Amino acid sequence: MKTEAGMKTEAGMKTEAKTYLASLLAAHPALPGGPAAWLARLRAAALERANALTVPTTRDEDWRFTDLSPLYKTAYERAAAPAAPDRAAIEQRFLPEAGGRLVFVDGHYSAELSTPQEGDAYVGTLAGALRRDSAQLEAHLARHVDFEADPFAAVNTAFLQDCAVVHVPGGRKVERPVQLLFVATQAERVAYPRVLAIVERGAELTLVEDYLSLTDAAYFVNGVTELAIAENASLAHVRVQRESDKAFHIASSVASLARDARYAAQSVSIGARISRLNHGIRQGGEGTDCLVDGLALIAGRQLADTHSFIDHAHPHGRSRQLHKCVVDGAGHAVFNGRILVRKGAQLTDSAQSSRNLLLTGRAHVDTKPQLEILADDVKCAHGATVGQLDPEHVFYLRSRGLSEVAARNLLTYAFAAEVVDRIPVASLRGWLEAQVVERTHAKEPGG
């Protein structure tokens, strides 16, 4: 790998789309040899793919609305571990409900801020997980996400150094949510968060993935999350993306569901200048049940893009999807909800609803259902609405004494509440309630 000494002190390299990946790859030193041969091979394979792929542009159908050229201007370097992260600021974001907690600061595991668990269930880093059960990791890592055609997932995998690993053995119900915190503190750096959760037969877990920032500068987060939910197991998955308003956040999150597995997800996008979530749900057996909720809450010139893909491959699968966007300012929300019902997936019951609230005339949303139904005995419903606040609602509330701002805030909150209320962690719900009002609308004059 070519690295030039002079380059490493720069914030990044000026690039364009063509050379972006190469610069990203070149800007990093070679990884130290991994403890497991299979892992070294996996990284090498991903690196090879990354070198062969090109980054998407708006000419790619899947990226039509999401122009990444601002990202491609500079290839950021990976951050060194911060000398002394602001403990208090990070602890503020700790969920009081959480049991196990892993904190990564600028891509580096922070032992002092984390509360790993190493008993029955494992909540810890890659190194510890490899010591516990290398073969199990090998069976799951990069087996759920597909990096063959996805340059971002390929780069993430090529530079996979650490990973938040959560493993819940069969039949075990983890009472308290596990919180994974990925904190950005440095400007113009890139981080590659990686998550692997394995929920074994009949086990239950609530997992909160939380992306936040202590800087309001530009940086890039390129994440991959893989969730393996075994037979009759249940995973509640909350994902909150609250990056800085100048950041880029691109992530793939894939859940594989075995027979009778249950998956309930709420993904909330609040931060980032440009964010993209590829949310995949793969049905690997009969009788699975999934709830795939999304909420984008954006303003200013933010763009939040969610592409979901629910793959029904077996009979009797049920999926429910509610995606809501609240767009203020000149924000732009994108939702593409692909649902595939394969030939053998008879008696699939699937419903998708995309609901969008535009708070200004400049706010914009592109929403598209993408249903591909190859089985004949299925129930698939979908619908999309785009609207403004109803002036009759606003007047009704004002006629009861609420100011126009308070009325609009209350109605906006009510719109978002449907998703927020389903989040199974009370403190997070409370925080989000405040955010809905804070992210959108001017404050009361003088108050």
Added chain:
Amino acid sequence: MQSKDGRTLLEVRGLKATVAGVEILKGIDLTVRAGEVHAIMGPNGSGKSTLAKVLAGHPAYAATAGEVLFEGADLFALAPEERARAGLFLGFQYPVEVPGVTNASFLRLAYNTVQAARGKDELDPLEFDDFVREKMNLLDMDVAFLDRSVNEGFSGGEKKRNEVLQMAILEPRVAILDETDSGLDIDALRVVAGGVNKMRDPGRAIVLVTHYQRLLNYIEPDFVHVMAGGRIVRTGDKSLALELESRGYDWLLEGDKAAGKAVAA
């Protein structure tokens, strides 16, 4: 009938108003004093709800002539919420459903906002819960309505009861109840009328828009006005309502039509 304190609360003079560019109110004069109950009747489309909404400040309605004084001050200088805080209340003919906002939080927010504006104490959720339950009791309302979204899925009668509940909580100076009796069953009518009667107070005035004389058996009005074609064409006492019940509106409109013809000729 004038055993009241007699202070003028609402004074409407020569009010004209348009909606979507069409003139609906064509010169309304109405004086409402403290302690009084007024009934406004009249055929469909005569402008009763328009009058109510103009007074409440609905942005779709534009006053084009005349003036309205509320406790002596220019009503149109106030935003809708300021009118509510000053003590004007409109019970809607068609209350809107507000999904996602629970009735409890809406009522408390409205109450505390209005209390704060009036320089009075606000209530925390627990205190408010006691307060609102007592009011609901008076209206024979199930407390389960507190946890539901505002008016969402409420039956017509339940929505009207919820309007009266809001009036009871906000304690206005002038309450305009637009067809609050429509859609109520016989028992509900008695209960709701009882609730309104409890609100009668020497310092407060109530304006009832109604199609039914029956309501006026429960809530005796001091004045009955008949609106037609955007004007008040007749004002009388409660016996006028009885007369309308037996004779309909035609005899009042005859003169109107004749006048129209005369102008046309």
